[in-house]
Amino acid sequence: MTVYFIGAGPGDPELLTLKAQRLIAACPVCLYAGSLVPPEVVAGAPEGARVMDTAAMTLDETHAEIKAAHRRGEDVARVHSGDPSLYGAIAEQIRLLCAEGINYEIIPGVPAYAAAAAALGQELTIPGIAQSLVLTRVSMQSTAMPAGETLENFARTGATLAIHLGVRNMREIIRVLLPHYGEDCPVVVAYRVGWPDQLLIRGTLADIRAKVRAQKITRTALILVGPALGDVRDFSDSALYDPAKPHVLRPVAGVDLVEENNT
16 A cells, blocks of 8 residues: 655645545545645545544644554545645654554645635746745744754845744734845735735835734735835846747847858
């Protein structure tokens, strides 16, 4: 049997990959994180499948279900929100599987930052404005951040920040970012992206906290910060399609013709 760690995307069942849909529909056991994955995502599980919401379960309890499926020779769809490679808590599950010789495979999903950018209708990397995206989080009740991976250090880069698991710590986030980005820096708080009650709150470092508090958002939100999130119109075109800048698939006009004449 195989345990499939499946990225369910941000919440919209239509953002599942074809492979994810196929495996959910084929596995006799489906364990899904119900606090972040809507039931519609696993509605395609086969009739009679053992479908369990793991939101209230411990690691030992979910692993016991997997071991029982292993003894029965049944594949397991272990469904996580977003992409399981990012804050998916799959590393400790994989460690247990490896210790017991149980096969596993990871099926990627749409990450929250990508879904948020799509919902906003904009690109996060704009020439001359921002070319880097930092995916990070802040320490609260979750695992401590490693030394050096501080919000302060990332803020010094001026890159676009995608801050996970931090909406209840907005005051501290704003305090750290203000000296580096300024009060007018655009901020978006994306709440439950891909769900029917999705909410995109736009603001600046000066006013975003008040706007978030007014909506009473305390969880399931992604914070995006950076100049690229504003209504940016004054920027240079990308070199990707610039006729004056050749690349291997598009030589400078006339060069290929000269080469043909010389052969």
